[in-house]
């Protein structure tokens with residue numbers, strides 16, 4: 001049967017990798033606490049390694065009010081619009097607190113435009129996958145997994161991930177969300193805990209008093225969504241081998257039982273050795289092996305950023321992951337054409353080696369986690 005022009009175009013794109021390249025978005029991203037300058041640092045390193053020429057660069061469209069309301073409450077969105085216009089913030093004190101706009105989510109300048117921009121980038125990527133214009137999309141300015149429907153939380157002002165998954169649901173019936181960030185992806189899990197169409201899989205540090213505190217082994221989803229929430233609570237110091245082994249076991253079980261037709265991956269880099277969060281002892285190679293597993297599934301996949309407070313290391317990590325996604329080998333010596341070359345001193349190497357701190361996860365811990373999680377499927 002003769003291929004139509006349109007089908008040929010889509011066929012052509014379906015092997016493509018789309019990358020959100022938008023200087024306005026990078027500027028908005030700088031407003032997020034503690035990661036000022038990170039977005040452009042990541043972009044500059046990806047460019048210095050000449051990876052941009054292998055991707056289809058797209059600008060980001062700000063999210064409309066309607067799209068934001070597909071997850072967030074009208075109260076929250078209207079408050080953001082109101083507070084952006086008003087100059088006298090004094091008598092909004094208690095409202096600010098009610099919507100989480102305090103402490104780790106201080107009010108940022110032009111907050112509504114900021115939220116439209118941050119959410120819009122991930123939704124733009126989801127739209128590209130829905131339209132079949134590419135099989136893979138990357139937005140390193142996304143991944144804000146703590147935001148709840150009616151409040152900001154944990155540096156997350158809008159849940160771009162939930163909004164992107166909601167957009168993907170227009171075309172895909174079973175979506176797997178994978179969260180590699182050091183912290184539990186509570187906002188995304190909460191949004192879909194009752195849904196059998198979205199499976200959320202989060203690997204994170206889990207110990208008394210560690211933020212956000214949710215994501216225990218017994219947290220398996222609710223109602224129709226029971227057993228469509230998977231949590232892998234880990235102790236501190238986990239290393240690449242333990243992490244990859246348990247991810248591979250669970251991911252392959254999830255693949256064969258849930259059969260996702262689209263995947264969203266949050267690649268928060270605060271799980272990497274050297275991050276001030278100082279939780280895990282992973283290297284980008286460890287996460288790289290996990291996403292190679294995901295790439296082998298060959299279904300539409302959206303890659304997002306997230307945490308990552310050692311800015312040069314986060315740039316190293318996401319540049320390395322971009323090369324894995326593209327299937328390209330890149331040199332470990334940072335190109336001296338890079339604008340921020342001095343940030344990568346003293347080694348000027350892309351590789352991040354693991355630390356010597358011990359992995360508190362014993363072989364028994366890992367065996368127990370794997371058996372408990374992989375045996376869950378006998379119920380369904």
Ligand SMILES: O=C(CCc1ccccc1NC(=O)c1cccc(C(F)(F)F)c1)NO
Pocket residue numbers: 033034104146153154155181182183211268270275276277278306307308309
């Ligand atoms: O990374 C996060 C947010 C973590 C968070 C939530 C609520 C309150 C504080 C934090 N911040 C940190 O855990 C943290 C860890 C290391 C370094 C920093 C930094 F931003 F101050 F550098 C912050 N989620 O994936």
Ligand SMILES: [Zn+2]
Pocket residue numbers: 181182183268270306307308
């Ligand atoms: Zn985090």
